Amino acid sequence: MTLTQRFVDGLWTRNVATTQLLGLCPLLAVSYNVKNAVGLAIASTFVLVSSSFLISLFRNGIPENIRLPCFVLVIATFTTIAHTVMQAYAWDVYQQIALFVQIIVTNCMILGHVESVASKKEFKTSVVTALGTALGFSIVLVVLGAIRQLLGLLTPFATQPVGSFFVIGLALAMINLLKGNSPSEHSKQPPQEQDIGHEEHERVVQ
Amino acid sequence: MKAIAKLTLLALISGCLLAILHSLTTDRINQNQRDAEAEVLADLVDTTDPELLREQGIELITLDVGGYGGTMKVVVAWQDDELLGVRAVSHGETPGFSDTLHPSAWIGQYGNVPVEDIDAVTGATITTTAVIRTIQDSFREREGRQP
Numbered sequence: 001m002t003l004t005q006r007f008v009d010g011l012w013t014r015n016v017a018t019t020q021l022l023g024l025c026p027l028l029a030v031s032y033n034v035k036n037a038v039g040l041a042i043a044s045t046f047v048l049v050s051s052s053f054l055i056s057l058f059r060n061g062i063p064e065n066i067r068l069p070c071f072v073l074v075i076a077t078f079t080t081i082a083h084t085v086m087q088a089y090a091w092d093v094y095q096q097i098a099l100f101v102q103i104i105v106t107n108c109m110i111l112g113h114v115e116s117v118a119s120k121k122e123f124k125t126s127v128v129t130a131l132g133t134a135l136g137f138s139i140v141l142v143v144l145g146a147i148r149q150l151l152g153l154l155t156p157f158a159t160q161p162v163g164s165f166f167v168i169g170l171a172l173a174m175i176n177l178l179k180g181n182s183p184s185e186h187s188k189q190p191p192q193e194q195d196i197g198h199e200e201h202e203r204v205v206q
Numbered sequence: 207m208k209a210i211a212k213l214t215l216l217a218l219i220s221g222c223l224l225a226i227l228h229s230l231t232t233d234r235i236n237q238n239q240r241d242a243e244a245e246v247l248a249d250l251v252d253t254t255d256p257e258l259l260r261e262q263g264i265e266l267i268t269l270d271v272g273g274y275g276g277t278m279k280v281v282v283a284w285q286d287d288e289l290l291g292v293r294a295v296s297h298g299e300t301p302g303f304s305d306t307l308h309p310s311a312w313i314g315q316y317g318n319v320p321v322e323d324i325d326a327v328t329g330a331t332i333t334t335t336a337v338i339r340t341i342q343d344s345f346r347e348r349e350g351r352q353p
Binding site: 061062063065066069070073074076077080081084085087088089091095098099159160 | 208209212213216217220223224227228231234235238241242298301302305
């Protein structure tokens with residue numbers, strides 16, 4: 001796969017939020033307005049890109065049997081950095097989404113990417129893939145935030161953020177329609193694995 | 207053995223990195239924290255300076271109390287032996303249930319409504335019990351100081 005292909009893959013074809021359905025908890029919890037969505041998008045992008053850069057750079061030095069503790073340690077360090085910087089320079093947003101910045105550590109999107117790409121490929125490939133993946137996640141987050149903020153304005157009697165499940169559900173249905181894969185087609189022919197990375201990925205997620 | 211050494215080294219590096227970051231940002235974070243606390247108390251008292259408050263007969267008692275999502279910092283304001291108001295200046299309670307801690311909601315009733323008329327809140331039992339306990343504790347603290 002070329003670098004462009006990998007980038008587009010993360011952005012659209014195998015978008016974490018709309019195709020792999022990973023990291024939905026912070027996605028749905030935070031995306032009730034654009035400001036919070038942007039905050040989480042920046043934090044997730046930072047953690048994903050920097051940890052995948054660092055891990056792919058030192059991938060030959062990480063012993064196979066303790067790779068998961070190493071990955072988690074690196075991801076946790078970057079998450080704490082994002083958390084601390086946000087606390088110091090973006091207090092308003094921090095107040096709103098503190099909890100969801102902290103749980104970036106356990107985001108399947110990041111560990112999955114690190115395990116399937118960063119620990120196997122050279123750092124250029126790894127960073128480009130991470131950028132595509134992160135951008136894909138960020139776009140979904142911000143678009144969902146914009147839609148739900150509008151919905152919130154249209155429903156003045158709602159006391160809680162509205163529409164998370166409906167909006168994401170409809171969005172997923174629309175994206176599947178655009179991609180032209182309906183459930184009935186899926187059952188006829190099993191989806192083809194695009195590369196071994198995907199299998200690895202599923203193993204991590206499970 | 208080698209694996210242990212590598213993991214230890216990695217943990218050491220990340221620990222040092224975070225310690226440096228912490229020392230660089232701690233002042234700013236504390237300042238943010240203080241500003242936020244002053245803002246929460248703004249509708250209750252004009253100033254947070256203890257000397258100026260004493261002239262008005264107001265005493266602020268700040269207590270840490272265990273809530274549902276970790277420690278909450280609760281300020282109880284007393285004016286001439288009467289409860290002026292209660293505010294939670296920082297907390298980690300679950301969003302939604304923490305609405306009870308908003309000055310215009312449940313917690314804002316203290317000082318405005320007779321205590322026996324304040325209802326408990328379903329679903330936020332731990333949060334509200336913690337606030338009530340803080341008020342009792344602050345009362346006892348004042349009692350204990352009197353000769």
